[in-house]
Amino acid sequence: MSDSIYLDNNATTQPLDSVIEAMLSCLRTDYANPSSVHRFGQQVRHRVEQAREQVAALINAEPKEIIFTSCGTESINLAVRGTLAADPSKRHLVTSAVEHSAMHRLAAQLSHEGYTVDQIRVDQEGGLDLTELEARVNEGTALVSVMHANNETGVLFDVERICEIAAGRGVRVHVDAVQSAGKVPIDVKHLSVDLLSLSAHKMHGPKGVGALYVRRRTRLTPLTIGGRQERDIRPGTENVPAIVGFGVAAQEAASLLGDRIDSIRALRDRFETRVMDVVPIAHVIGAGAERVCNTSNIGFEKLQSEAILILLSERGICASAGAACSSGSLEPSHVLGAMGIDTVIAHGAIRFSFSRFTTESDIDRSVEVLAEVIERLSSAVPRHS
Numbered sequence: 001m002s003d004s005i006y007l008d009n010n011a012t013t014q015p016l017d018s019v020i021e022a023m024l025s026c027l028r029t030d031y032a033n034p035s036s037v038h039r040f041g042q043q044v045r046h047r048v049e050q051a052r053e054q055v056a057a058l059i060n061a062e063p064k065e066i067i068f069t070s071c072g073t074e075s076i077n078l079a080v081r082g083t084l085a086a087d088p089s090k091r092h093l094v095t096s097a098v099e100h101s102a103m104h105r106l107a108a109q110l111s112h113e114g115y116t117v118d119q120i121r122v123d124q125e126g127g128l129d130l131t132e133l134e135a136r137v138n139e140g141t142a143l144v145s146v147m148h149a150n151n152e153t154g155v156l157f158d159v160e161r162i163c164e165i166a167a168g169r170g171v172r173v174h175v176d177a178v179q180s181a182g183k184v185p186i187d188v189k190h191l192s193v194d195l196l197s198l199s200a201h202k203m204h205g206p207k208g209v210g211a212l213y214v215r216r217r218t219r220l221t222p223l224t225i226g227g228r229q230e231r232d233i234r235p236g237t238e239n240v241p242a243i244v245g246f247g248v249a250a251q252e253a254a255s256l257l258g259d260r261i262d263s264i265r266a267l268r269d270r271f272e273t274r275v276m277d278v279v280p281i282a283h284v285i286g287a288g289a290e291r292v293c294n295t296s297n298i299g300f301e302k303l304q305s306e307a308i309l310i311l312l313s314e315r316g317i318c319a320s321a322g323a324a325c326s327s328g329s330l331e332p333s334h335v336l337g338a339m340g341i342d343t344v345i346a347h348g349a350i351r352f353s354f355s356r357f358t359t360e361s362d363i364d365r366s367v368e369v370l371a372e373v374i375e376r377l378s379s380a381v382p383r384h385s
């Protein structure tokens with residue numbers, strides 16, 4: 001889609017050339033099983049361990065604390081279910097009302113299974129109600145599981161404070177850092193977080209590979225029974241090309257933190273300022289909160305997000321309603337609902353998410369097209385009320 005402008009980087013990102021090269025060399029040359037004892041196997045094992053070091057370095061973890069999985073969703077499930085299974089006496093889980101569906105649906109499933117699940121409220125800007133969190137977490141809580149950056153709005157939770165609150169009561173914390181890793185610095189040692197989920201395809205790596213950081217001495221029961229790989233916690237022959245690609249992506253992401261992040265934020269701010277200038281019915285969601293550099297969720301009053309997305313797509317702009325309207329349903333997302341965003345705005349919410357590949361001219365062209373699309377819909381399409 002070389003003639004398109006891709007503004008859907010929270011859905012997935014373009015793999016870097018260096019990632020593709022590293023993966024190709026694994027597929028072509030380093031195809032042995034890393035568990036084989038022969039030299040060839042050990043050569044491949046070395047590449048897996050190098051990737052583990054690269055991923056660990058991104059979050060200041062020890063390589064041994066990184067478990068490779070098949071995706072962020074699996075990491076989250078392993079963290080939560082693995083913790084609950086490790087101590088069956090504790091049947092209380094605390095999470096937030098705005099989690100990604102990987103956690104949101106797991107929480108619903110767990111409450112169906114008889115666990116007590118508290119979903120902490122957020123305010124209108126998407127910030128977590130820390131007073132409610134403090135009131136809910138107690139000695140009987142098995143785990144606090146919250147996201148770092150919200151996939152729909154980019155709003156960041158104060159995970160440092162959340163970890164402090166939980167630690168004060170001796171409760172473990174899992175952080176879903178799928179949308180924040182590589183966009184904000186993460187230091188697991190400084191945070192004292194116990195478990196943290198990552199996904200390669202959100203940081204210009206391949207799809208179908210994730211990682212779970214498991215702090216030393218954290219008890220976790222494996223969800224899969226079988227082989228002995230990944231310290232018995234996540235058995236199965238490693239997806240070596242994907243793991244190696246993840247390692248390269250993590251290394252590149254670490255080197256991007258700093259100036260490049262600032263330039264992505266400047267592009268995002270330029271986009272929002274211009275949209276607000278030319279589209280009077282636009283509302284930036286979560287604008288008053290601390291957000292990751294690349295995400296802009298804008299609600300267009302009295303319009304429907306599907307209609308906007310279709311017209312944008314016809315004009316070569318790839319954005320997303322996020323989870324704002326799933327499976328063609330007009331229900332606003334649980335995230336915008338939990339924030340108390342007026343449905344008149346939430347129904348017309350579009351998520352634009354930028355990356356290191358986004359240029360100034362992409363921004364200017366997108367604003368131009370968006371203004372035309374909104375103008376056209378505002379005058380021609382029957383409004384949703």
Ligand code: PLP
Nearest residue numbers: 071072073100102151178179199
């Ligand atoms: N958590 C968040 C915040 C996400 O945005 C996503 C993916 O969109 C996931 C978890 C799931 O990651 P994966 O696609 O690797 O399963």
